[in-house]
Each structure stands twice: as structure tokens, then as C-alpha cells.
Amino acid sequence: MNSFKQLFLANLKIIYRNKSxxxxxxxxPSFIYIALSVLPIGTGTGGGLAYSHxxxxxxxxxxxxxGGIYGLAYWMTDLKARGVISRFLVTPxxxxxxxxxxVSARLLxxxxxxxxxxxxxxxxxxxxxxxxxxxxxxxxxxxGSIFLLLGLLISSFATSYESAAPITSAIGLPLTFLxxxxxxxxxxxxxxxxxxxxxxxxxxxxxxxQAYLFPFDFAKIGKxxxxxSIWLVAILLLTVRYFKLKE
Amino acid sequence: xxxxxxxxxxxxxxxxxxxxxxxxxFEALKGVSFAVEKGEIFGILGPNGxxxxxxxxxxxxxxxxxxxxxxxxGFDNLKQGPExxxxxxxxxxxxxxxxxxxxxxxxxxxxxxxxxxxxKPRLLGLVNLQExxxxxVKNLSGGQKQRFTISxxxxxxxxxxFLDEPxxxxxxxxxxxxxxxxxxxxxxxxxVVITTHYMEEAEFxxxxxxxxxxxxxxxxxxxxxxxxxxxxxxQISFLVEKQIDKNLFHNFSEVEKxxxxxxxxxxxxxxxxxxxxxxxxxxxxxxQFSGFTVKTASLEDVYLDLTGHEFEEEAYE
Numbered sequence: 001m002n003s004f005k006q007l008f009l010a011n012l013k014i015i016y017r018n019k020s021x022x023x024x025x026x027x028x029p030s031f032i033y034i035a036l037s038v039l040p041i042g043t044g045t046g047g048g049l050a051y052s053h054x055x056x057x058x059x060x061x062x063x064x065x066x067g068g069i070y071g072l073a074y075w076m077t078d079l080k081a082r083g084v085i086s087r088f089l090v091t092p093x094x095x096x097x098x099x100x101x102x103v104s105a106r107l108l109x110x111x112x113x114x115x116x117x118x119x120x121x122x123x124x125x126x127x128x129x130x131x132x133x134x135x136x137x138x139x140x141x142x143x144g145s146i147f148l149l150l151g152l153l154i155s156s157f158a159t160s161y162e163s164a165a166p167i168t169s170a171i172g173l174p175l176t177f178l179x180x181x182x183x184x185x186x187x188x189x190x191x192x193x194x195x196x197x198x199x200x201x202x203x204x205x206x207x208x209x210q211a212y213l214f215p216f217d218f219a220k221i222g223k224x225x226x227x228x229s230i231w232l233v234a235i236l237l238l239t240v241r242y243f244k245l246k247e
Numbered sequence: 248x249x250x251x252x253x254x255x256x257x258x259x260x261x262x263x264x265x266x267x268x269x270x271x272x273f274e275a276l277k278g279v280s281f282a283v284e285k286g287e288i289f290g291i292l293g294p295n296g297x298x299x300x301x302x303x304x305x306x307x308x309x310x311x312x313x314x315x316x317x318x319x320x321g322f323d324n325l326k327q328g329p330e331x332x333x334x335x336x337x338x339x340x341x342x343x344x345x346x347x348x349x350x351x352x353x354x355x356x357x358x359x360x361x362x363x364x365x366x367k368p369r370l371l372g373l374v375n376l377q378e379x380x381x382x383x384v385k386n387l388s389g390g391q392k393q394r395f396t397i398s399x400x401x402x403x404x405x406x407x408x409f410l411d412e413p414x415x416x417x418x419x420x421x422x423x424x425x426x427x428x429x430x431x432x433x434x435x436x437x438x439v440v441i442t443t444h445y446m447e448e449a450e451f452x453x454x455x456x457x458x459x460x461x462x463x464x465x466x467x468x469x470x471x472x473x474x475x476x477x478x479x480x481x482q483i484s485f486l487v488e489k490q491i492d493k494n495l496f497h498n499f500s501e502v503e504k505x506x507x508x509x510x511x512x513x514x515x516x517x518x519x520x521x522x523x524x525x526x527x528x529x530x531x532x533x534x535q536f537s538g539f540t541v542k543t544a545s546l547e548d549v550y551l552d553l554t555g556h557e558f559e560e561e562a563y564e
Contacts, residue, residue: 006359010345010352017347082343090307090337091360091403092329 003093004101011105025071026113029063030120036182037125049213052125056117057208058181061143063113065179065201068147069154069172072106076155077164085245095245103148110144118212131211135221139211142228143204149235156243180205200231251407251438252283252306257315259301259462275301276312277462283407288429288439290453292446292550298462299442300340303411306440307337320406333361336400336408336437338393340415344384350395351380354402361403374398374428390421397428401437408432410441414448426452446547456546458553465553473549482542483514483525488535495532499524512536519543 015021036059037052079085088098114136121127154171158164178185178192179201185193196202207224210217259276267273276298283289291299304310306317308328317324319331344353351367358365371377374394379387387395393413400408410429414422429452433439443449449456450470457467466473490509496502501524504515514525522541529536 002362003356003359006356010348010356013352014345014347079343079345083339083341084343084345086309086339087337087342087344088360089309090332090335090339091357092332093360 004097007098007101008105011102012108015105015109025067025109026116029059029066029113029117033059033117033120034124037121050125052121053127053213054209055182056121056125056127057212058205060114060117060140061179061201061205061208062176062181063117064110064140064143064204065147065175066172067106067110067113068144068149068151069168069175070151072102072148072151073154073158073164073168074161076102076152077158077161080155080245081160089245098245099152099243103145103152106148107141107144110148111140114140127212130213130215132216135211135216135225136208138225139204139207139221139228142225142232143200143208146200146204146228146232146235149232149239152243153235153239156245175199175201178202180209200228203227203231248284248286250282251285251320252281252289252440253316253318254279254281254302254306255316256280257302257305257312257317259298259305259310259312275462276305278315279459279462279464280315281457281464281467283438283440284455286433286436286438287454288433288441288452290449290456291440291442291459292444292449292456292546293442293459294444296461297459299459300411302459303409303440303442307335307409308332333403334406336403336405338396338400338408338410338413340411342396344399346385347383349381349383350376350387353384354399357399357402363403365402370398370401371395373401373431388421390417390424393417393421393425394428397432401432405437407438407440410439412442412444414443414445422448446545446550450546458550460554466549470546474544474546477544477549477552481516481519481522481544483516483522483540484542485512485529485536485539486510487512488537491534495528496525499528 015025033052033056036055039051076085089095118127118129122129150171154164154167158167174195178188178196179199180196181201185196185202188196203224207221207228210221210224214220256278257276257280258274258278261273261275263271263273279298279302281289291302293299301310305312306319306324308324308331311325320334322328322330324331345356348356350371351365354365354367354370367380368377371380374397376387376391376395376398379391379395384392384395397408397410397413413429414425417425426448429439429441439452441449441452453470455467456470456473458465458473468476487510491507491512493505493507496505496514499521501516501518501521502514503517504513506513516522516525519541526539
């Protein structure tokens, strides 16, 4: 238990002390949100919503996704390349403790990112929070877990930054542009729409949108939570099966 | 003497991503056996690619052998790896640390892996880094980093410490300081297993040395014994003004080999005691000579002798 606590705290210290990493983790999503919100995009997203209100849950979903696929996958690959993981492997540290501590620390960072972006939306762009906090917590926890585990999984197949980059791009780009983040997927061509409806981020963005913008409706948000839960179980099984740090 | 490590006939193969010379499998270890006695400094000496690191990584639990048995402190490496890990300290060839953490924080972290609390003043004091407790690892020099690596590998008070090429990349002064540190650790009763490709290091530090090449152990013994077992332990070389008759030295039983290529003459003799006799002979025969040098055999000569290095082929045709 002490090793979990030490690793958890160590990961938080590393994230906090790495100034450039901190900027990309917290600052960059905020800048993207501000930039998109001040652009004269107007409504055009259905329902007469201001774009700054529509895109806020999408940006939060994108930040959660990037924290796992890019953040954790690159971090783990870097640790392996530097010999940090090998150094851990010659100690009695149990690998699940290492993996869970990494995921937990990053999950806390994701919660912080969500709070910062939400406050930015509410305070700077009058984003009206009409949903309920409990739904947001469930969705952030589910989405964060899915994408962080996916990051661990990617790092199992990558031995260097060079080998991780194509994998993260191949997974990250479709999720970013087809995942219901910047525009509703209803406007996509049929084939892309069918593909988009398979992606977990589509349901994370949709669920967060439901939770942020509309009064709580279990029938609508329940479907998103159910599909995300199925994704979580699938990714968890794959991670348990394929996650490895070294021979 | 009690054995703390017993390695019996281990093999290790790797699948090659690209076949080399028609081979898809690379045999890194081809039946390696040795035992390490409690309290000794045991060296594994060999060039890059000899199999030293693979051997160590299997014992440490980073890799698994294809066949053969390893027993460390009474525990089987394949069945009781976690028990072994609790009792050993490891300095890997390329150890990295979590960035943005101080030395003190890293020691706390490593100690937690063993369910212990780090005695930071003692651990950092041992390697003269007590004033760096709040410093980040990235701010340390190469020698300081290596010393800290050893400090962190002692966090669990191990019975055996494994050092994989601990002085590679260090300047001579830092290397000498590292040797003293290793001796100091060993004097506390900790068994040390060290790999190196520096002959001088093995000769200075190790109680016993295993010479390894191409995945095999060629010889194991005390460094001095290995040198004494070598046929030629001393080599004399000098330059002569006129061609000499090689048969001149044939009556000297102490001369084992003669190499003469005017103006250079090289003689291999059994020991230093016979040098004076050779000088006397040259003077008695009124042979004018210069550049007289005496070179005693070293572990390097043992290695060259065992591996059939080109030195022998070139100089003693």
C-alpha cells in the first residue's frame, strides 16, 4: 500500500514539476477552447446553442482522450526507453501496483482538467451548467479509465517514441476528428457516421454534452454510460491480456 | 565456503528480427555454469556481446533462461523470483530514474517497494552525496549518478549486489573512487557480482573472475591464479644493433618462446627472476641492445590466450 501511495504521489509531483508538460496538459486545452469560443462560428450546431457551449463538453472529452492515448502512452514508452521500468522490475514491486498508481494519478489530473475547463466555460463564456455533477463524475471516470488503459496498451507494443508515434496517431486522429468533439456526427457521410458511432469518444462527448447542457435524463445518458462501460470492460480485458513492460 | 548463487548450464536464445548469416536464432548463452561464494567479489569479464548482461539479467529476474537452473540464496529463480528480489540489490547497465524527483524522494520510493523506510543519511553518506538529498538526479554528474545508483540499490540492505559495468563512461578519478566504494560495500559482508570489460578493474577488485566470450564461460579462478597459470607470465623485449642467432637462448630452459624480427627481439620467460640472467647473457655475448622492456602478464593476456586473440597470431607467427 505504501508503494502505491509513494508512486501515486511521485507521479503527481512529476506532472506538477514538469513545466512544459504542465502547459500541454492544462494550458493547451484551455487555449484551444478559448480560441474556438471566440471565433465567429455562431450556433449552427443544432438547438440554437452557442458554439462555446456546444464545444466545451467536446473539448473535455478530447482532453480526457489525449491524456491517455498521447500522455500516458508516451510517458510509459519514455520510461521504458530510459530504463526506469527495468529498474522497477528488479525490485519486488508488483506490476499491477505500478499500473494502477499511474492510472490513478493521471485520472486525478483528468478531474483537475475537467474542473478547470468547466470553470473557464462557466466564468468566461457563460456556459450554463444544467445537468448534474454525479453524471459528469461517472462519465469522466469511465472515459478516463478507457483512454488511460488504452495508453498502457499502446505502450506495451511500443519500444520507443518512434514506434509509439504511428500507433497513437492512427488511433488518436480518427477519435479527434470523428468523435463528436467539434461538430455533431449527424452531419457526417453515412460510412463515417457508422464508424463514428463505434468510437468510445463519441459516447463520452455525447454523455458529457447531455450532462452539461440538459436536465438529467437517465434514458439518454444511460445509453452513453452503458456503451462506455462495455468499452471499459473490453479494454480492461485486452490490457490484462497484453499489457507487459518487458520479458 | 557457502554458495549464494549457483548457475547450472543455462541457455538463452533470441529470435532475430532479421536473419543473420541464415540464422533466425541468436544463442546469447550456450550452457553457462558458475557459483558465487558468500562474501566475495565475483567478476564476469568479457567483451561487449559476450553474454555478461544477459546472464545477470536472468539472475536478477528481468529475463528467463530457456534451460538450466539458477539458485540464489536458496531460491529458484523461476519459481521464487519475488523472494530473490527482496534480498538483492541491482545496478543495471543503463538505469534511469523518474525525472523531476529528488534523490531523497527516489530513495523513499525505492524503499517503499521493499516495505521499508529509507535511511537517507546513511545511504547518501555512503556515496558522499548527503548534501544532494534535495537535488534532482538530472543535475548530478556521471560519477555522482553512478554512485547514487549504487546507493539506491542498497536501500533494502541486500545480501548480494549486482553491478553491471558500474564504471563504464567514468573518468579515471571517478572510476578509482567507484572501486573504493565497491570494496567498502563488500567489506560490510555484501557479496558483489560485477560485470566489466576492463581487465584492470577485474584484477583490482575481484576475488574470482569468470572469463566469458560468445555466450560461454572460458575459465573461472582467482585473477592471480589465472595469470600464473598462463604459460608466459613475463615478456622481455629489446632492440639489437646486429642480427643475433636465435639459438643463443635455446640453452635457457626459462625462455619459453622466442620471437625475433630484426631489430626487435621478444622473449617469453616464466618469471621475473630470470630477467637478470638474460641481461647477463646479452652482456657476456657482447650484444649491443637498447629499448629493454619487461612486461609482466596481466588478466588481459589471460583473456587473449583463452580467446585466441589476434595478438598471438600477429606477434608470434
